[in-house]
Amino acid sequence: MTETKPIRRIAIVGTGVIGASWSALFLAKGLQVVATDPAPNAEASLRKFVKSAWPALERLGLSPGASQSNLEFTGDLARAVAGADLVQENGPERVDFKQRLYGQLDELLPADVIIASSSSGIPMSQIQVGARSHPERCVVAHPFNPPHLIPLVEIVGGAKTSEETIRRAREFYDSIGRRTVRIKKEMAGHVANRLQAALAREVYYLVTEGVVSAADVDTALSWGPGLRWGIMGNMMLNHLGGGPGGIEHFFEQFAGPMANSWKALGSPVLTPELQKKLIDSVHAEVGSRSIEELEAERDEILLGLIELRTGPSDAAAPRKVAAHA
Amino acid sequence: MTETKPIRRIAIVGTGVIGASWSALFLAKGLQVVATDPAPNAEASLRKFVKSAWPALERLGLSPGASQSNLEFTGDLARAVAGADLVQENGPERVDFKQRLYGQLDELLPADVIIASSSSGIPMSQIQVGARSHPERCVVAHPFNPPHLIPLVEIVGGAKTSEETIRRAREFYDSIGRRTVRIKKEMAGHVANRLQAALAREVYYLVTEGVVSAADVDTALSWGPGLRWGIMGNMMLNHLGGGPGGIEHFFEQFAGPMANSWKALGSPVLTPELQKKLIDSVHAEVGSRSIEELEAERDEILLGLIELRTGPSDAAAPRKVAAHA
Numbered sequence: 001m002t003e004t005k006p007i008r009r010i011a012i013v014g015t016g017v018i019g020a021s022w023s024a025l026f027l028a029k030g031l032q033v034v035a036t037d038p039a040p041n042a043e044a045s046l047r048k049f050v051k052s053a054w055p056a057l058e059r060l061g062l063s064p065g066a067s068q069s070n071l072e073f074t075g076d077l078a079r080a081v082a083g084a085d086l087v088q089e090n091g092p093e094r095v096d097f098k099q100r101l102y103g104q105l106d107e108l109l110p111a112d113v114i115i116a117s118s119s120s121g122i123p124m125s126q127i128q129v130g131a132r133s134h135p136e137r138c139v140v141a142h143p144f145n146p147p148h149l150i151p152l153v154e155i156v157g158g159a160k161t162s163e164e165t166i167r168r169a170r171e172f173y174d175s176i177g178r179r180t181v182r183i184k185k186e187m188a189g190h191v192a193n194r195l196q197a198a199l200a201r202e203v204y205y206l207v208t209e210g211v212v213s214a215a216d217v218d219t220a221l222s223w224g225p226g227l228r229w230g231i232m233g234n235m236m237l238n239h240l241g242g243g244p245g246g247i248e249h250f251f252e253q254f255a256g257p258m259a260n261s262w263k264a265l266g267s268p269v270l271t272p273e274l275q276k277k278l279i280d281s282v283h284a285e286v287g288s289r290s291i292e293e294l295e296a297e298r299d300e301i302l303l304g305l306i307e308l309r310t311g312p313s314d315a316a317a318p319r320k321v322a323a324h325a
Numbered sequence: 326m327t328e329t330k331p332i333r334r335i336a337i338v339g340t341g342v343i344g345a346s347w348s349a350l351f352l353a354k355g356l357q358v359v360a361t362d363p364a365p366n367a368e369a370s371l372r373k374f375v376k377s378a379w380p381a382l383e384r385l386g387l388s389p390g391a392s393q394s395n396l397e398f399t400g401d402l403a404r405a406v407a408g409a410d411l412v413q414e415n416g417p418e419r420v421d422f423k424q425r426l427y428g429q430l431d432e433l434l435p436a437d438v439i440i441a442s443s444s445s446g447i448p449m450s451q452i453q454v455g456a457r458s459h460p461e462r463c464v465v466a467h468p469f470n471p472p473h474l475i476p477l478v479e480i481v482g483g484a485k486t487s488e489e490t491i492r493r494a495r496e497f498y499d500s501i502g503r504r505t506v507r508i509k510k511e512m513a514g515h516v517a518n519r520l521q522a523a524l525a526r527e528v529y530y531l532v533t534e535g536v537v538s539a540a541d542v543d544t545a546l547s548w549g550p551g552l553r554w555g556i557m558g559n560m561m562l563n564h565l566g567g568g569p570g571g572i573e574h575f576f577e578q579f580a581g582p583m584a585n586s587w588k589a590l591g592s593p594v595l596t597p598e599l600q601k602k603l604i605d606s607v608h609a610e611v612g613s614r615s616i617e618e619l620e621a622e623r624d625e626i627l628l629g630l631i632e633l634r635t636g637p638s639d640a641a642a643p644r645k646v647a648a649h650a
Contacts, residue, residue: 211516218559219506228627233546236611247607251600291564
């Protein structure tokens with residue numbers, strides 16, 4: 001294993017919704033953050049976001065040295081990345097833009113500095129074409145929004161990404177309490193967004209077919225199978241669903257019925273009419289509750305669930321790095 | 326609204342996994358339970374299950390009068406249902422069996438006693454053919470396993486089920502802290518099992534294609550989108566995902582990309598080879614952990630999450646019946 005400099009200073013390139021949330025997370029983990037974004041008012045918006053996110057991060061546990069005062073902002077890209085140990089890039093999802101940006105970053109940064117993209121839509125194989133000298137240090141590290149609350153980080157390399165970069169990236173995000181997954185092939189939507197899309201397709205189908213209201217399909221998910229999906233994944237739950245015979249028995253019993261049930265699943269076409277039906281049903285569910293109120297409710301329980309699963313002390317201290325390497 | 330006798334005495338017909346779990350739940354809610362099952366050792370297995378389930382039910386909060394001593398067992402169907410206010414039927418999933426059983430129950434029971442089936446596979450329209458005199462009091466009340474822990478109950482009528490039966494059934498399950506949904510069309514798998522099938526299809530696809538290991542797809546679900554699905558449903562989360570513009574803005578932004586992503590989702594065929602790949606990957610994830618250990622971990626967090634969402638006091642007292650009627 002190569003000895004490399006510990007990652008202590010992060011450059012955030014792009015401080016929109018995702019970049020701001022990453023910034024808050026890194027600060028809470030006791031890291032130095034230098035952020036840059038060309039938008040007017042970017043610094044004020046960023047500092048406002050970090051301040052608003054801080055109470056939740058305190059509740060989950062700050063790391064030693066964590067402070068909002070470790071945040072610097074500069075409008076200048078070169079100054080932002082000078083001395084950075086890792087760049088978290090959250091620029092617009094346009095391939096030409098990202099290729100040009102990675103060209104600049106590649107010239108500005110020593111070869112051992114990882115450039116990690118939050119991209120959900122553009123494969124790293126395309127992005128890293130711009131980094132002519134050291135494409136091997138470029139990797140996708142895709143969070144699940146908002147990164148400061150949701151622990152998942154999807155790690156995907158492009159054709160030219162080195163295993164060393166993937167290993168170091170995974171170690172870094174693991175060390176700050178993230179739950180990383182290694183995606184071995186570049187896929188549209190990585191993994192988590194695909195799972196969301198698969199579920200949403202059937203949800204929309206059932207509501208637009210008039211089988212169930214939005215309120216009732218939400219009850220069915222969140223008081224039924226959804227209760228377990230924030231605890232364990234589908235495969236492990238299948239293993240337990242097989243009883244003492246485990247996953248083998250599960251497939252003996254259910255592979256046939258499951259495959260049959262797939263034939264009956266829906267493939268809705270989201271016409272304006274069907275969208276209106278979904279929208280109307282959601283409004284009937286929401287009633288007079290405001291978005292702020294609902295968000296607060298969601299995030300309160302989310303924090304509680306994360307605490308249940310990690311314990312506050314575990315969340316506060318960087319976890320022992322798992323043996324991925 | 327018709328005045329009807331309060332539901333205080335439940336007959337459990339069939340005390341397998343589902344029937345035993347229902348029994349434990351009804352006892353915890355302070356109800357009288359008379360159970361019947363022709364299997365040898367059925368009574369001993371049932372009492373053992375109820376005893377093992379009791380600590381979790383105590384933690385969620387017992388209703389006044391709740392006691393394991395309110396459980397009676399008889400091998401005789403007629404004695405079991407005599408004086409029952411509601412029958413919860415959990416017999417084998419065979420249409421001929423259920424039709425014959427509903428014929429017997431229909432003859433044994435006064436017309437205002439609801440016969441509720443836990444069936445996941447056979448439409449009530451077929452089952453109630455057996456209940457020649459009063460098919461209108463037959464309804465599916467499908468729980469999500471295990472019913473004593475997971476609050477969801479799916480309510481579906483057959484062609485001859487009365488609205489009055491559906492209303493009374495929903496009120497009853499709501500009154501004992503269940504979260505009911507009204508399914509307006511008979512669909513294979515009702516709603517929750519279809520959502521599970523839709524998700525599992527993509528999970529199996531990603532693992533069998535070598536995109537991700539079972540461990541990593543489970544991490545992606547349970548530390549990513551799954552964290553929210555036990556808090557709110559897909560439709561409400563879409564509403565919040567639209568920001569201040571809500572569900573309208575969500576569809577403006579994402580209807581197109583979502584529909585595109587559906588085209589890329591997988592349709593695996595569960596050949597023996599692919600099942601083996603899934604099984605091997607699950608074993609790599611499970612390692613040396615026993616099924617008992619994993620079940621205990623799952624249920625501990627599940628109880629915690631349910632407490633977070635309901636509060637112990639709310640779970641203990643029967644909830645105010647929502648205005649479904």
